Amino acid sequence: xxxxxxxxRTYLVLGFATTHQALDAERxxxxxxxxxxxxxxxxxxxxxxxxxxxxxxxxxxxxxxxCLSRASLPAEATVRMEDY
Amino acid sequence: xxxxxxxxxxxxYLDHAATSWPKPAPVVDSVARALVELGGNPGRxxxxxALSTSRAVFEARRTCSELxxxxxxxxxxxxxxxxxxxxxxxxxxxRRGDRVVVGSMEHNAVVxxxxxxxxxxxxxxxxxxxxxxxxxxxxxERVVRSGPTRALIxxxxxxxxxxxQPLGDLADIAHENGAILLVDGAQAAGHLxxxxxxxxxxxxxxxxxxxxxxPPGIGLLYLSPExxxxxxxxxxxxxxxxxxxxxxxxxxxxxxAGSGNTPGMTGLGAAAxxxxxxxxxxxxxxxxxxxxxxxxxxxxxxFRVLGPPPEEPRxxxxxxxxxxxxxxxxxFLLDRDYSxxxxxxxxxxxxAHESVGSLxxxxxxxxxxxxxxxxDVDRALCALREIVS
Ligand SMILES: Cc1ncc(COP(=O)(O)O)c(C=O)c1O
Numbered sequence: 001x002x003x004x005x006x007x008x009r010t011y012l013v014l015g016f017a018t019t020h021q022a023l024d025a026e027r028x029x030x031x032x033x034x035x036x037x038x039x040x041x042x043x044x045x046x047x048x049x050x051x052x053x054x055x056x057x058x059x060x061x062x063x064x065x066x067c068l069s070r071a072s073l074p075a076e077a078t079v080r081m082e083d084y
Numbered sequence: 085x086x087x088x089x090x091x092x093x094x095x096x097y098l099d100h101a102a103t104s105w106p107k108p109a110p111v112v113d114s115v116a117r118a119l120v121e122l123g124g125n126p127g128r129x130x131x132x133x134a135l136s137t138s139r140a141v142f143e144a145r146r147t148c149s150e151l152x153x154x155x156x157x158x159x160x161x162x163x164x165x166x167x168x169x170x171x172x173x174x175x176x177x178x179r180r181g182d183r184v185v186v187g188s189m190e191h192n193a194v195v196x197x198x199x200x201x202x203x204x205x206x207x208x209x210x211x212x213x214x215x216x217x218x219x220x221x222x223x224x225e226r227v228v229r230s231g232p233t234r235a236l237i238x239x240x241x242x243x244x245x246x247x248x249q250p251l252g253d254l255a256d257i258a259h260e261n262g263a264i265l266l267v268d269g270a271q272a273a274g275h276l277x278x279x280x281x282x283x284x285x286x287x288x289x290x291x292x293x294x295x296x297x298x299p300p301g302i303g304l305l306y307l308s309p310e311x312x313x314x315x316x317x318x319x320x321x322x323x324x325x326x327x328x329x330x331x332x333x334x335x336x337x338x339x340x341a342g343s344g345n346t347p348g349m350t351g352l353g354a355a356a357x358x359x360x361x362x363x364x365x366x367x368x369x370x371x372x373x374x375x376x377x378x379x380x381x382x383x384x385x386x387f388r389v390l391g392p393p394p395e396e397p398r399x400x401x402x403x404x405x406x407x408x409x410x411x412x413x414x415x416f417l418l419d420r421d422y423s424x425x426x427x428x429x430x431x432x433x434x435x436a437h438e439s440v441g442s443l444x445x446x447x448x449x450x451x452x453x454x455x456x457x458x459x460d461v462d463r464a465l466c467a468l469r470e471i472v473s
Contacts, residue, residue, distance in 0.1 A: 017332065017334040017337075018127075018158075018321075018332070018334045018335075018336070018337045019126065019127040019138050019142070019322065019337075020142055020145070020157070020158060020336055020337075021158075021334075023138060023139060023142040024142070024157075038130065038135055039130060040129075040130035041130070050127065050322065050337075051127065051128065051129060051130055051322055052130045052135065052138070
């Protein structure tokens with residue numbers, strides 16, 4: 001166990017209908033200069049989406065959402081989460 | 085070009101229209117890598133192995149889409165074979181009472197699903213090809229206009245005569261008359277530079293293991309984003325949609341229920357990458373060999389070649405009929421005495437043989453591919469000469 005608790009960070013988690021779309025969104029975000037991490041989709045996104053989600057730092061939220069909507073790949077659902 | 089290894093390494097393989105052999109090294113490596121390194125189940129789970137596998141499938145789909153001119157890779161579906169792809173595009177779009185117009189050169193992958201649909205109330209109108217296996221757009225237009233038509237169905241290229249059908253004209257005819265165009269591209273993909281965005285079919289089925297040079301057990305189906313197609317198979321698609329008992333409406337998941345053939349998908353992706361780089365030179369190579377083969381056969385007395393004359397384009401296969409010796413006898417002797425692999429019979433396409441007058445005995449089909457060399461064609465021609473002398 002680390003003696004110093006890590007600083008808690010806030011993220012935007014983006015959910016997609018299919019794994020294909022989530023991976024496509026990861027690629028598109030990278031092209032926009034936003035590094036997103038693939039994570040297991042949290043239950044907070046709702047039950048109807050694919051099993052993986054993308055996580056971007058909260059401060060990159062707007063940039064990420066704009067980038068995806070320009071590519072016609074908007075997330076089906078988003079949720080803000082801490083240190084997920 | 086690499087020669088095959090193993091017990092059949094001395095064979096002259098002229099059956100590429102049945103399946104390409106051997107497979108290119110990048111395809112073999114990709115299949116092996118999928119089996120050894122990418123053991124996760126794509127779309128199922130989010131652990132590192134499942135993610136790497138999902139990524140490999142995603143990339144394979146994009147590479148195939150780029151090769152075939154599909155703008156949105158979600159519209160390109162992995163299927164277990166071209167046969168399954170044909171079944172999905174036909175049974176997913178056609179209903180009892182619909183009327184369809186179909187060319188007479190079709191393979192059983194189309195003929196048999198249509199026969200089943202016909203028994204259930206589909207009206208099927210057949211447009212006869214000419215003696216070279218070509219479907220005349222004027223004939224098609226006349227039949228399409230003679231009644232409300234739901235779909236025009238035509239292959240891209242014939243597995244019997246090698247004839248390349250005028251798909252651009254057929255797409256215009258279909259769309260001007262409110263019909264969809266459904267295409268069996270089994271013998272075209274890879275052998276022709278297929279550009280789906282410019283052909284504008286509503287459905288296009290392709291085989292992964294023939295001209296595409298991928299492994300067996302994999303095919304592709306393009307479905308136009310606007311076309312509603314019922315899925316044939318219901319089942320698991322992974323992820324959170326598991327909560328619903330209904331199939332998701334999203335592509336590709338709706339048409340890919342069940343754990344897929346990951347080595348087949350990634351192997352086909354590797355093949356598509358290779359074709360993007362070398363497809364033009366493979367095609368040029370094949371057409372040189374076809375000229376050599378076609379002219380060589382015409383020099384041997386007693387043979388009739390099915391399909392277009394040597395100066396006209398065709399996919400790289402040549403079906404021949406001898407005036408006295410049966411095709412199955414010729415193929416047997418080619419194999420036994422000369423180690424030349426060719427396929428005799430009706431090639432799962434009785435309609436096509438009927439169209440070009442070879443239904444009674446079928447034909448011997450010789451088909452070249454990326455590893456065939458001029459000396460292989462010479463060897464086959466020498467063997468044919470000896471067999472008929
Ligand atoms: C014209 C044509 N259509 C469909 C098929 C079926 O392809 P597959 O056997 O890969 O399903 C073939 C295979 O020979 C073919 O030649």
